[in-house]
Amino acid sequence: MSQPPAWLGSLVDEIGNCVEAHAAMGPLGYRWSEESGAWDVIVYPTPVLLRGGEADGMIVSPGFSLDVNGLLSRFDQVADVRWSVYGHRLSPSGGQEITIEGVYAGHELFLQLLAEPPEDEEPGMELDATRSLVTGGSTDPEDVH
Numbered sequence: 001m002s003q004p005p006a007w008l009g010s011l012v013d014e015i016g017n018c019v020e021a022h023a024a025m026g027p028l029g030y031r032w033s034e035e036s037g038a039w040d041v042i043v044y045p046t047p048v049l050l051r052g053g054e055a056d057g058m059i060v061s062p063g064f065s066l067d068v069n070g071l072l073s074r075f076d077q078v079a080d081v082r083w084s085v086y087g088h089r090l091s092p093s094g095g096q097e098i099t100i101e102g103v104y105a106g107h108e109l110f111l112q113l114l115a116e117p118p119e120d121e122e123p124g125m126e127l128d129a130t131r132s133l134v135t136g137g138s139t140d141p142e143d144v145h
Contacts, residue, residue, distance in 0.1 A: 007105040008032060008041065015043050015113065018071040022063040024048060026124025029117060039107055044114035046124025055129045061116045066098065078102040
């Protein structure tokens with residue numbers, strides 16, 4: 001896949017600013033496609049690989065809260081917002097998600113913010129479960145619980 005446009009990286013950063021992780025969380029992952037000027041964007045937390053102790057090798061997805069109003073305020077226009085407990089028919093994970101249809105930075109888009117990453121997503125960080133050390137993602141001690 002080609003390099004993402006700069007505005008797409010800004011969108012993912014804006015989403016990250018509206019996310020409050022409940023445990024150590026790696027970077028947000030995202031996928032996109034564009035057809036006839038309309039963008040489909042999927043954003044999700046990357047999985048965390050646990051190292052050490054009884055949990056060694058386990059891959060987990062961190063829970064998080066989303067400031068929905070804060071995220072919506074960053075859009076130029078919002079046409080529709082939906083939450084689904086079972087996921088949208090196009091969702092690669094089939095899990096919970098929020099979808100936003102609107103305009104961001106002048107670009108028409110359909111955004112899917114997934115509660116869990118797609119099944120084929122690689123871990124975005126490793127967490128030493130025996131010493132609570134984080135590698136590959138956030139290194140802020142406040143992020144490790």
